[in-house]
Amino acid sequence: MTEPPPLTALSSRLAEQAAALAQALGSPLASPAYLDLVRRARSVDELAEQVLRLCVQQSRDAGHTWQEIGDLLGVTRQAAFQRFGRPIDPRSGEPMDKTVRMADAAPRAIAIVEAVLDGRMDEARQSFNAQVLEAFTDKVRGDGLATVTGLVGAFEGFGEGEPFVRRIGDHTVVDIPLRYEAGDMKARVAFDTEEKVAGIVIVAPETP
The missing domain is CATH 3.10.450.590 (Nuclear Transport Factor 2; Chain: A,)
Known part of the structure; x- marks a missing residue:
């Protein structure tokens, strides 16, 4: 069986998680259940971020500029690039590490x-x-x-x-x-x- 494209699969998961969150919000809640809402909302947020990143990458692959993407997101083109770009380190030719390791x-x-x-x-x-x-x-x-x-x-x-x-x-x-x-x-x-x-x-x- 052919695997669906990553964006299709992620979008499907996002829709499922969002529907589950909406259903939970519409049900009577006891006090401990509010923490479950936080967990569900965080999962939706993380999936939405992944979908957004893939959409931005596909837009770039299709030839759209960082200016166009920044305008859509309400930020500058540089801010859009810093968030979603995949810069290549000129010293090594490798993708630059954007992982934040300073927890504090x-x-x-x-x-x-x-x-x-x-x-x-x-x-x-x-x-x-x-x-x-x-x-x-x-x-x-x-x-x-x-x-x-x-x-x-x-x-x-x-x-x-x-x-x-x-x-x-x-x-x-x-x-x-x-x-x-x-x-x-x-x-x-x-x-x-x-x-x-x-x-x-x-x-x-x-x-x-």
Whole structure:
């Protein structure tokens, strides 16, 4: 018997899981059953991500551009590529590894950003690599925060949404939403292969 194409098989499984979730939602629920809904919803989400990745790949194979795909997804072409692309490492000719291995990247990045914003630089610098330790002086910090204040006013706290963690080249990169009095920004922290901070900056939220 011929196996169905991967996209057909995954779409079928997604439809089945979504139907099962809808049926469970329509039934009377006892308290423990709510956790089952979370499990089912997570399964649907994971399958939907796989279907989306295959659809994007088929669109690319058909000749569509990252700009077209990004427009459909409401992101920039670079953001679409970073999420779905399969870049080839020019050093080896092999597909680049996009697996995030730093399980604690998000909480570590948040703690470092908090320390920088609060002025606890001795604490923050413990996580910096040698290059950032040399370059990120108190003057650089002050000038950078003054520039951001001039753009969007005083810092009010962390924004809504979870930090976005991904692998870019040899770095693990974390984007953290920030809320200011006149607009939103995001902090970006990059960790090197030694899990030290290789870069930290505050940028506009639409920055890819």
